Amino acid sequence: MGNPHGFLKIKRSKTDYRPACERVKDFAPVAAPRAEGVTREQTSRCMDCGTPFCHWGCPLGNFIPEWNDLTANLHWERALDLLQATNNLPEVTGRVCPALCEFACVLGINDDPVTIRENELAIVEYGFAHGLIKPQPPAVRTGKKVAVVGSGPAGLACAAQLNRAGHLVTVYEKADKIGGLMRYGIPEFKLEKSVLDRRQALWTAEGVVFKCGVNIGVDRTVAELQREHDAVVLAGGSRVPRDLKVPGRELAGIHFALEYLTQPNPLDARGKKVVVIGGGDTGADCVGTAHRQGAACVVQIELLPEPPRERPAGQPWPKYPFIFKTSTSHEEGGERRWSITTKEFKGQKEKVNSLVCARVDSSLKEVPGTDLTIEADLVLLALGFLHPEPINGLMVELDQRGNFKTDQNYMTSVKGIFAAGDMRRGQSLIVWALDEGRRAAAAVNRYLAVT
Numbered sequence: 001m002g003n004p005h006g007f008l009k010i011k012r013s014k015t016d017y018r019p020a021c022e023r024v025k026d027f028a029p030v031a032a033p034r035a036e037g038v039t040r041e042q043t044s045r046c047m048d049c050g051t052p053f054c055h056w057g058c059p060l061g062n063f064i065p066e067w068n069d070l071t072a073n074l075h076w077e078r079a080l081d082l083l084q085a086t087n088n089l090p091e092v093t094g095r096v097c098p099a100l101c102e103f104a105c106v107l108g109i110n111d112d113p114v115t116i117r118e119n120e121l122a123i124v125e126y127g128f129a130h131g132l133i134k135p136q137p138p139a140v141r142t143g144k145k146v147a148v149v150g151s152g153p154a155g156l157a158c159a160a161q162l163n164r165a166g167h168l169v170t171v172y173e174k175a176d177k178i179g180g181l182m183r184y185g186i187p188e189f190k191l192e193k194s195v196l197d198r199r200q201a202l203w204t205a206e207g208v209v210f211k212c213g214v215n216i217g218v219d220r221t222v223a224e225l226q227r228e229h230d231a232v233v234l235a236g237g238s239r240v241p242r243d244l245k246v247p248g249r250e251l252a253g254i255h256f257a258l259e260y261l262t263q264p265n266p267l268d269a270r271g272k273k274v275v276v277i278g279g280g281d282t283g284a285d286c287v288g289t290a291h292r293q294g295a296a297c298v299v300q301i302e303l304l305p306e307p308p309r310e311r312p313a314g315q316p317w318p319k320y321p322f323i324f325k326t327s328t329s330h331e332e333g334g335e336r337r338w339s340i341t342t343k344e345f346k347g348q349k350e351k352v353n354s355l356v357c358a359r360v361d362s363s364l365k366e367v368p369g370t371d372l373t374i375e376a377d378l379v380l381l382a383l384g385f386l387h388p389e390p391i392n393g394l395m396v397e398l399d400q401r402g403n404f405k406t407d408q409n410y411m412t413s414v415k416g417i418f419a420a421g422d423m424r425r426g427q428s429l430i431v432w433a434l435d436e437g438r439r440a441a442a443a444v445n446r447y448l449a450v451t
C-alpha cells in the first residue's frame with residue numbers, strides 16, 4: 001500500500017470539471033486533466049484490503065489495489081502493464097465508466113471511496129504521454145483468420161485479443177469509422193474521439209485490419225465471411241430503439257436519441273424548447289448536447305419515481321445501487337421531472353408543439369386529474385434499446401429478449417459463428433462489452449485450436 005495512513009489523512013479529491021458556464025459553450029471535454037501529484041496522493045488512499053471487493057465489482061477484474069500501490073510508489077510503467085493486462089481500452093473506461101468498482105470499494109463503507117476510475121485514466125494517459133504504449137504485434141502468426149463484425153468495445157476487445165494470440169483478424173464495420181456507440185453515441189464532451197483514433201493506430205500497427213463502410217448482410221454476406229475465415233464473431237450491438245406509440249407520434253420534431261446524438265446530423269436544438277423523454281444516461285447526453293447547441297429550454301421527464309439519494313436496503317454494499325445521479329450535463333441546467341407519463345403529442349401544421357402528460361403513482365398508474373402540458377418543438381426519445389438489428393441472410397437462434405443466443409462458449413446456434421457484447425447480453429455498458437469481447441476471444445481461440 002502506498003501509504004498505510006493515506007486513507008486516514010487524505011480526502012477523496014473531487015473530479016476537476018471545467019466551470020459549467022464555460023464548458024457549455026463548446027464540445028471540448030468537460031473534465032480537466034489531473035496533476036500527477038494528485039494521482040499519487042489519491043492512489044495512496046487505497047487500503048490494499050485483504051479482500052478487494054473493487055476487483056469483484058469491476059467486470060474486467062482489473063487489478064485495482066495492485067496498480068494503486070504501484071502508482072503511489074511511482075512505478076507507473078508496472079502499473080500500466082497490469083492495467084493493460086485486463087483492459088483493452090482503459091482510456092475509455094477511465095473517462096466514461098460508471099465505476100462499478102467504486103461502489104464496492106471497502107473504504108466506501110464509512111468514507112468516500114478511492115477515485116479508481118480517475119486513477120485508471122491517469123495511469124493510461126501517463127503511458128501515452130511518456131511513450132510507454134507501443135504496438136505489440138504477435139511474435140508468431142497461427143495462419144487462422146477471424147472476421148469480427150462491429151467495431152464497438154466488444155468487437156474491438158475481441159479483435160485485439162485474437163490478434164495478440166496470433167490470428168489474422170479483420171474487423172468489418174458498417175459506419176465510416178470504428179468505435180460503435182463510443183463514437184456515434186457518446187458525445188465528444190464526455191469522450192473525445194481522438195482517443196479512439198489513437199488506439200486504432202496502435203491496433204493497426206499490431207496487424208488488425210479494419211474495413212469500414214462494409215455492412216455485413218448488405219455489402220457482404222455472413223456466408224462469404226464464413227468461407228474466407230476460420231471463425232466469425234458478431235458484435236453488432238443492440239440498436240433497435242424503444243418507441244413511444246402514443247397519439248401524435250407521427251408529428252415532425254420527434255426523434256430517437258441516437259438520431260440526435262450521432263454526429264454529424266441535421267438536427268439542431270438552437271432556440272428550441274427541448275423535451276427529453278427518458279431519465280437515464282442517454283437522456284442526460286441529449287440534455288448536455290441541447291444546451292451546447294443553444295436550446296431555449298430543456299426538460300427531461302421520466303416515468304419512474306425519483307431514485308433515493310442513499311443506498312436502498314435491498315442494494316447493500318458492495319452491490320451497484322440504483323440511486324439518484326447528477327451527471328455533468330445536469331449540472332449545466334435544465335429541469336428534471338419524475339413520475340411523468342406521456343399521453344399524447346400535440347402539434348400544428350404536422351409539427352410537434354407540446355406533450356400532454358400526467359403524473360403516475362409508485363405502481364406507474366396514471367393519477368387521475370393530474371394532466372399537464374409541456375411545450376416542445378424538439379422531442380427526443382431516450383427510452384433504451386430493445387434488441388439487435390437482424391443481419392440479412394443469417395438464421396441464428398435468439399433468446400427471449402431477441403438477443404443473439406449463444407452457449408457458454410459464446411457460440412451461436414451456427415457452428416463457428418460467435419456473438420458478444422450488447423448483441424448477446426442486451427443494452428449494457430462499455431466495461432461489460434469489453435469483458436464480453438475478451439471472453440468471446442478466449443472461446444474463439446480455444447475453438448481454433450481444435451479445428
Ligand SMILES: Cc1cc2nc3c(=O)[nH]c(=O)nc-3n(C[C@H](O)[C@H](O)[C@H](O)COP(=O)(O)OP(=O)(O)OC[C@H]3O[C@@H](n4cnc5c(N)ncnc54)[C@H](O)[C@@H]3O)c2cc1C
Binds near residue numbers: 098421422
Ligand atoms: C447515448 C449513449 C451513451 C452511452 N454512454 C455510456 C457511458 O457513458 N458509459 C458506458 O459504459 N456505456 C455507455 N453507453 C452504453 C455503451 O455505449 C454500449 O453498451 C456499448 O457501446 C456496447 O458495445 P458493443 O460493442 O456491444 O456495441 P456498439 O457499441 O453498439 O457497436 C456495434 C457496432 O457494430 C456495427 N454493426 C452493426 N451491425 C453491423 C453489420 N451488419 N455490419 C457491420 N457493422 C455492423 C455498428 O455500426 C457499431 O459500430 C451508452 C450508450 C448510448 C446509446
Ligand code: SF4
Binds near residue numbers: 101
Ligand atoms: S473499468 Fe470501470 S469498473 Fe473497472 S476499474 Fe475501471 S472504472 Fe472501475
